[in-house]
Amino acid sequence: MILIFAVDKNWNIGYGGKMLADIPSDLKRFRQLTEGHIVIMGRKTLEAIPGQGPLPNRINIVFTRDKNFNREGFYILNNMDELFPLLERINPKGEKEVFVTGGGTIVRQLLPHCNRAYITKILKSFDRADTSIPNLDLDESWKIVKESEIQRENGLEYKYVDYIRK
Numbered sequence: 257m258i259l260i261f262a263v264d265k266n267w268n269i270g271y272g273g274k275m276l277a278d279i280p281s282d283l284k285r286f287r288q289l290t291e292g293h294i295v296i297m298g299r300k301t302l303e304a305i306p307g308q309g310p311l312p313n314r315i316n317i318v319f320t321r322d323k324n325f326n327r328e329g330f331y332i333l334n335n336m337d338e339l340f341p342l343l344e345r346i347n348p349k350g351e352k353e354v355f356v357t358g359g360g361t362i363v364r365q366l367l368p369h370c371n372r373a374y375i376t377k378i379l380k381s382f383d384r385a386d387t388s389i390p391n392l393d394l395d396e397s398w399k400i401v402k403e404s405e406i407q408r409e410n411g412l413e414y415k416y417v418d419y420i421r422k
Contacts, residue, residue: 257296257354257366259373260286261389262414268385269360273304276382279409285416289374290314293353294343296366299325301358315346319362336365360387373398373419378412392419 261269262282270276291313299320302308310316310329317331317339325332331346333339343354356366373392392398402418 257356257370257372259363259367259370259375259389259419260289260355260357261363261373262376262378263389264378264385265381266385266388267391268382268388269358270304270387271382271384272386273300275304276385277378277410277412279376279378279412279414281407281409282376282414285374285376287311290353290355290357293355294347295355295357296339296362297357298359298362301362302327302330304358315352317342360389363389371421375417375419376414377417378414379406380412397422 262275262277262279263269264276268276290311294315294317295311296317296319299318299322302318305311308327310327315331316329317333318325318327319333319336321334323334331342333342347354356363356370367390375392398419399422400417401420402416404416406413406415408414
């Protein structure tokens, strides 16, 4: 599995159910990396997507504790025990990559199964943030394998940092 996130200097990813910053180039990169593959998200992440529909050209899996939740275009799971049998069924040869896209609770549960991460590091700290993910820079089991030059967009500086599990 692969983590894919935009984080601030404190590894915060969101506030009030929304991403911390609007970076169109990063969203384009997200789309390019995930199209044709599988994306996993929690219900709150789904609700942050404009239109709350499935991401096009991807297999969409959403986790929710609400056993009555139903949304067309998604595989709906209520617990982690259901995930791996589903992945085996829909991706038996492992040809599609599996991206963990949010939120923080889902990341903490699936991090042990992740071996790569595409992180967009926004080079500032946001005052208002209520969701974070573990800082891979502080985890000795992860290492940086690629880092972009600093990019600038919408008044923000950021860079793309790719990690692999050692």
